[in-house]
Amino acid sequence: MSQDELERAYEILGRDFANAGRVSTGIKDTLKGMGIRPDLVRRVAIASYEAEMNVVMYATSATLTLRVTPSLIAIDISDKGPGIPDIGLAMQEGYSTATQEMRELGFGAGMGLPNIKRNADEFTIDSAVGEGTKLSIRVRLD
Numbered sequence: 001m002s003q004d005e006l007e008r009a010y011e012i013l014g015r016d017f018a019n020a021g022r023v024s025t026g027i028k029d030t031l032k033g034m035g036i037r038p039d040l041v042r043r044v045a046i047a048s049y050e051a052e053m054n055v056v057m058y059a060t061s062a063t064l065t066l067r068v069t070p071s072l073i074a075i076d077i078s079d080k081g082p083g084i085p086d087i088g089l090a091m092q093e094g095y096s097t098a099t100q101e102m103r104e105l106g107f108g109a110g111m112g113l114p115n116i117k118r119n120a121d122e123f124t125i126d127s128a129v130g131e132g133t134k135l136s137i138r139v140r141l142d
């Protein structure tokens with residue numbers, strides 16, 4: 001790996017509301033520290049925050065990897081969890097299965113996945129019910 005490349009892995013725990021947001025804050029600080037353009041840092045921070053919160057709310061655990069090369073920022077999240085039975089439905093703005101308790105904490109607007117897609121240059125989501133969900137998020141640097 002050359003000097004201007006970076007790869008880091010983070011663990012996210014389901015239901016861990018006390019630490020929720022720490023991984024995406026860490027990513028934001030890392031990218032800022034590398035001198036990445038603020039508008040791109042912001043897009044990655046929004047996408048990674050929404051992905052992190054979905055793990056906290058809906059999954060059991062996940063590994064997130066951040067990779068930065070001269071041409072892109074890549075985030076891959078692979079979780080163990082219930083999976084998503086209907087991805088088309090989950091991608092719709094306003095669709096949420098958040099509980100009353102989560103809604104009282106201010107979550108469950110159903111805008112997370114659409115926001116990830118909007119902020120990414122490339123976005124893919126794959127899910128297997130009863131196994132888990134994988135997200136791939138790319139923001140181009142060049």
Ligand SMILES: Nc1ncnc2c1ncn2[C@@H]1O[C@H](COP(=O)(O)OP(=O)(O)O)[C@@H](O)[C@H]1O
Nearest residue numbers: 054058083090096097098108109110111112113
């Ligand atoms: N990692 C995940 N594992 C299981 N289900 C998920 C995951 N991420 C999203 N979902 C499902 O997709 C729905 C929509 O997600 P999202 O757009 O982020 O909205 P919200 O988080 O506000 O519910 C969630 O309510 C949930 O049913």
Ligand SMILES: [Mg+2]
Nearest residue numbers: 050054112113
């Ligand atoms: Mg969400």
